Amino acid sequence: MLLPLQDVKIIEMGNFGPSTYGVFMLGDLGAEVVRIKPPPHPSRPKPGSEEYDEDGTAIPPGGVMWHRNKREISLNLRMPEAQQVFYQLARESDVVVEANRPGVLDRLGVGYERVSQINSRIIYCSVTGYGQDGPYKMSPGHDACWTGVAGALYLTGVSLGNLGNRRQRPEVAQRLVTHHAASHYTAMAILAALLARDKTGRGQHVDVSNCDSLVGIPYDPPDKFLAGRSPAWHLYKTKDELYMAVGARDERTWSNLCMALGKEGRAAQLHDESQWEQIAMELQSIFSQRTQRQWWQFFQDKDTVVAPVLSLDKVPNDPQVRQRQMLLDLDLPDGGKTQHYGIVTKLLDTPGQVRSLPPTESQHTNEILKHLSYSEAGIQELRTIGAVR
Amino acid sequence: MLALEGIRIIEIGTHGPAAFCGGMLGDLGAEVVRIEVPVGSPLWKQSAFARKNNDHAWQTANRNKQSIAIDLDTADGREVAHALVSRADVLLEESLPGSLRTAVLDYAGCRRLSQRIVYCSITPYGQEGPYSHLPGDDLTAEALGGYMMMEGNSLGNIGNPVQGPPALPTILVAEHKAATHGAIAIMAALWHRRSSGRGQQIDISMLDGVVSQQGVRSRGRRELNLSGGIRETKDGKYVALAAGEPWTWANLIRTLGGPAEYEDRTVVQADRAKAQEVDAFLTNRFKTKARDEWISIFAGVDTELTPVYQPEEVANDPQMSMRHQQVEITTMDGRRMLQYGIPMHLPDTPGAVRSPAPQPGQDAEAVLRQLGYDAQAIRRLRQAGVVG
Known part of the structure; x- marks a missing residue:
């Protein structure tokens, strides 16, 4: 070859x-x-x-x-x-x-x-x-x-x-x-x-x-998004004490995330800093209700930027990693x-x-x-x- | 002469790693x-978001480029795009698999236009597999690839690592790796094309890049490693230390005026109480002078000790300025901006920053003329809103 x-x-x-x-x-x-x-x-x-x-x-x-x-x-x-x-x-x-x-x-x-x-x-x-x-x-x-x-x-x-x-x-x-x-x-x-x-x-x-x-x-400038305060660029703890990473920083993926989680009212508040802390708390309480695996399954067809935070030992068994x-x-x-x-x-x-x-x-x-x-x-x-x- | 002079690259709807790769x-x-795709389309929105969210990254990634905006939903627009592809060597794109099929700008379509095209897709998860349809970015690739958890585990003090929660990335390693992997693959394909006469498809995934280099990681805080790490100085700044060789360690201790018994690092490391004593010595000693005083004291000493700069301090460093690693340019809208230089020094064919990042569509006329469109045809395309 x-x-x-x-x-x-x-x-x-x-x-x-x-x-x-x-x-x-x-x-x-x-x-x-x-x-x-x-x-x-x-x-x-x-x-x-x-x-x-x-x-x-x-x-x-x-x-x-x-x-x-x-x-x-x-x-x-x-x-x-x-x-x-x-x-x-x-x-x-x-x-x-x-x-x-x-x-x-x-x-x-x-x-x-x-x-x-x-x-x-x-x-x-x-x-x-x-x-x-x-x-x-x-x-x-x-x-x-x-x-x-x-x-x-x-x-x-x-x-x-x-x-x-x-x-x-x-x-x-x-x-x-x-x-x-x-x-x-x-x-x-x-x-x-x-x-x-x-x-x-x-x-x-x-x-x-x-x-x-x-x-x-390349780095993301230490601006408001990355200060970890924005609910759109955030880590949320799951029911099993693991994490989901959310990176829904543009309007479309943020709106899709809010819809998927039943938070339609928050869909237009991506840039409303006065609401961020409250939104992050609301999303955290939702993420606490399911395990990391369940959330990953849930988000497969939601067209938003979310992924499980895996430890190194889990990576080799990931189906995408295997397929590739x-x-x-x-x-x-x-x-x-x-x-x-x-x-x-x-x-x-x-x-x-x-x-x-x-x-x-x-x-x-x-x-x-x-x-x-x-x-x-x-x-x-x-x-x-x-x-x- | 420039190393890649004469290589023609087309980017479609790029705003992340593919734009960096083309840069x-x-x-x-x-x-x-x-x-550029028309105002309001999803790809345009992502580009506009990227531009607004991180202007500096946008400006640097897109310098040395021309820009034409084309409405790919029109037959005339597709004709312009296809003419560009026909005479190009490389096409770079980063949209979700399948999205360029309607404009006949997927690999199959481009290959019909040119057998020689090297078609490189850079996506979060690749062209195949269960996640290939999902949107993603540096954050999700680092989450799935295990990097984020790994960074979280690096908290605590030297010798006392703390199992912390995962950390959000600031340096976009996954994005950087995907961009550079893309460039490596493209040049390898161009090299191969010299003999085969044919281009091919390249499939780069950000997650693949993260997984492939999991092995590259710091031993960091798992062990009490005296010679490495960062020490605070009197003025609240820091120096970085990596005196890993026996002689660089001894030179460090001597220059700091430490006792001779500290000079043999293997002896010190072997005794935990002694190691902690030396650790405290280093911490206290460095706090007695300002960062730049230490740098002067250590000038000419054969050991690994450097200042820790804030990003904006780098341009004033004598080494970085001599290597032209920070260049000042004027953006298209008249702002002066410091950008990084070119880290690959090819002295006979050096790289160059020839122009700042273009405004969307600014080169439409020049690009169309090169394709053989005359003034009248260009006016017609503009009036119909096909190009901008």
Whole structure:
């Protein structure tokens, strides 16, 4: 079956950050990805521990699946022999993705300048905290820092109370927003550079920063609707102590909601702030009369914006999520089963696929070196000197 | 040259994630024409609501675009729309499945006009499945996808998480993800079309996007994590802290003038009483100086400590201004507005903000001329109320 990006070859030199997730999305769509794994860092936690990747980066829950559809080779790029392997890979690739502080890979001889001399068509995408220039370019960071500088922490924190849940201080969102934004921009920037290459004939050094990615993230302005005071943008507790989310912010869906709940008199009061508190109380007493499941059933044909607030463990069994194949049950080589998230970017004629499971430790070192025309003896030599594992 | 120069995109009735998606592609150079629907139709009402409710989001999502208003209930109006689709590379829409069928602007209709069309629908729940007929938005996708409950569980202090009620979203993660997933899928389809010669249909759901990245979440408050989080300063502002590496942690303690025994974080974390002591030290120490004093003190120190800005402070940050992440533009109605820049830096083919968001229908004449309509025909369409 054809995959939309099957003729795109990517080298990934990342960790578990946004760069990895960006490449994962392209891999699902068919890109051939070789992941280069560095040797373990002496001062970081030991490999094999559950919490950390070998290079010491914390693995988020479910993170390992981001390496599906990738092949993996371990290269010690401090050694010239390993650099030669890298150059051969770079010669036949379209894209390099890396996530180191500026200058680190230049010192190893695999920075943009060097790689573009070897292959002028290479798209070299650097994904860093603050970008390739500016006063913070060498600063390390994490989600809290990037969101702080981008002005987004106040948005996640002062999350405008509703039903007693009022947060007055900035706070890191549980859904790591940096990760979401930067990984998506990574994939987008690479694709845009590939399309541009058709016209220019050349690759370029693409620069994506976690902090930049957040500056433009859309938010609802902390206006009256979102202060949680409007009954039209509100969470209501159900009989079984769960919640329904109501987001009926325009006249049509608000009116439909009021009609459905037998509150015809309130249908025209969407913008009447003097009535909001009273309306919210009235609706709350109605929502208290049925369970979350009953309400969700009830609203299926009411043409209004309502949904149950589900906890994460309920989501996999949701019928819509199932139908959309957003959770895939996959077979492990040892006969076991594993569950992966599905593919969001649904291209109906050339759908993405899970073609292979995440590689085991340096699983493809031999295969990749053979493809690059190394002999058995040559591969053994590279292993002996510690250039590959 | 712009990366997506020459790519023609048509948007129909967009006001949410599809408009944002078209905006990002426009920033990278695509030529985007918004087909606005007539005043009073349901799609128009949603657009008007979105415009009124969040002017800034509207302005930013729709910059670099042209706008033509077309009455799709008339044969002449449909003819104009079909002419636009025939020469377009991409169509973006976000109405409930089936609603564009009457105007023959559904995928089947557009495909008859052009085999090369990449037709991207971005909806709350997708084109199929039991919820596909339901209206929804960021709020409902985050509710069903488990995000809202997850955020609610993040209350309380570090080390003492509180099982709280769910929280309403402020940052529209589901919407943002759907828009960017759409852009990724569109560009992948355009890439594939180079060899296949054919476009295809793309089906993006906001809920899918939320579910797909449930795995991406903060360990946050489940454990006593000293190095992360937010600390209040003397002036009631905040700094963000993420000194996760052994050396960045040690640099943090040293710069704060803490005792040497605090410098090995693994030792501190292993002893709960000690960890609480260090936690209190951090809290108290940061309250002794104003936020910006701390930022000066930490300048050049290899640790992860940054100011927490209010959104309006971002433009003055030296890094963000050097990266052109806040640009000032003048809207069509003459207001000066700060908008975000372009987070994807492609130095050989950089994106650009070329024009502010259009007023509905402002480019009707130019768009029709490009389609080959002459002055007389344009006047006739205007008089009949077909375009505006």
